[in-house]
Amino acid sequence: MSASFRAVQWNRDKIVYDAVALLLIGAYVFGFMLAMRAGAPAGKAPAWADLRISAFGTCAFLLISIILSIGPLARLSPKFLPLLYNRRHLGVMAFIVAAIHGYSVLDWFVIRGSVPWIWNEITNVKDYAKFIGFPMKAIGLFCLIVFFVMAATSHDYWQKFLSPGAWKAIHMAIYGAYGLLVMHVALGLMQRDYSPVIPVALAIVAGTVALVHLLAAFKERSGDAPGDMTGDGWITVGAPQQIRDKHARIVCAPGGERIAVFRDGPIFGAVTNACAHQNGPLGEGRIIDGCITCPWHGWQYRIEDGCSPPPFKEKLATYRLRLRDGAIEVDPHPLPPGTPAALQLK
Amino acid sequence: MKRPHRAAHRIAWIVLTVLVAIGFTLALVQRKPQKKSAQSSFLHASYPPVTSEEQVR
Numbered sequence: 001m002s003a004s005f006r007a008v009q010w011n012r013d014k015i016v017y018d019a020v021a022l023l024l025i026g027a028y029v030f031g032f033m034l035a036m037r038a039g040a041p042a043g044k045a046p047a048w049a050d051l052r053i054s055a056f057g058t059c060a061f062l063l064i065s066i067i068l069s070i071g072p073l074a075r076l077s078p079k080f081l082p083l084l085y086n087r088r089h090l091g092v093m094a095f096i097v098a099a100i101h102g103y104s105v106l107d108w109f110v111i112r113g114s115v116p117w118i119w120n121e122i123t124n125v126k127d128y129a130k131f132i133g134f135p136m137k138a139i140g141l142f143c144l145i146v147f148f149v150m151a152a153t154s155h156d157y158w159q160k161f162l163s164p165g166a167w168k169a170i171h172m173a174i175y176g177a178y179g180l181l182v183m184h185v186a187l188g189l190m191q192r193d194y195s196p197v198i199p200v201a202l203a204i205v206a207g208t209v210a211l212v213h214l215l216a217a218f219k220e221r222s223g224d225a226p227g228d229m230t231g232d233g234w235i236t237v238g239a240p241q242q243i244r245d246k247h248a249r250i251v252c253a254p255g256g257e258r259i260a261v262f263r264d265g266p267i268f269g270a271v272t273n274a275c276a277h278q279n280g281p282l283g284e285g286r287i288i289d290g291c292i293t294c295p296w297h298g299w300q301y302r303i304e305d306g307c308s309p310p311p312f313k314e315k316l317a318t319y320r321l322r323l324r325d326g327a328i329e330v331d332p333h334p335l336p337p338g339t340p341a342a343l344q345l346k
Numbered sequence: 347m348k349r350p351h352r353a354a355h356r357i358a359w360i361v362l363t364v365l366v367a368i369g370f371t372l373a374l375v376q377r378k379p380q381k382k383s384a385q386s387s388f389l390h391a392s393y394p395p396v397t398s399e400e401q402v403r
Contacts, residue, residue: 186373
């Protein structure tokens, strides 16, 4: 094995994050069930078993929508960064809520002794050729399997074992699963319940998720423009005082990779903009306790050489810097990870 | 994110948004007033709604 397993490192922030998330999930599920019972016409109150399916189903859909929105929202505004910090735990909770929804559906059929109906629905090949009438339970089951894979591989062990790039690529399956989840609702609940509430709510929630992603992608695209090149192939970053102390300026190398040039008082250091943990945007972080700190999960690296402080062993590629004609310039060719390359100005 | 992921991410969301918008619109326009399927009619006719007492099994 190329990676060793370490149990989740708990701290106060993670405990508070999880406690608040669990409380909100519990309040939503019970609030939903009680509100639906109370709002039903006299004598037509839905059964608790039906309500449980709806409550956990809508809760899972909302949770996954929120989880998918946190990333782009954090790119659009740093105010959302605290939500990103422990997003993986929220993802595992979303899988558990979705699994309870699936179990509740199964239980509904078990109570009626009609489990074969589910099997018939999923295995009726003819229905897969239909649009309206497509086996929506099969879509839901497929989404649940994808969510399980996401949750099961969410631990840092899998990320190290698979490498951050491969791990990220696998976890991008959540996008496709979300699209299928929308269709699971559109071909299921939306067809059974003719009220306008379902399509309107579905369009608002899914539309918002898509909108924030497209807005963040549009904003990101502007950062892909190559920086101003000098005659000898270096990139002009700007005057030293233009880089805010304890912060960075991000420039784009000709190949499209981004470089974060940090300033810590008189010391300037350039590292790759991609964190070794999850490729988080280091340049949007800041210097804390003398270390470059990733805005996503707080991983730290020394400005001098891009190495994580002991006992951690992560290393970032660094870049050579120089001061010429009153401007900081960076060589776009990366040095081997961990190579000292900081520039100290007097 | 590194460049390939940024590009894949951008394209994935544009494609996903278009596909889901088409699927959702089709599902919306083909929606018909509530008509229970044979399975649904059978199950609901054969078995009364489950009460909270029945669930305590």
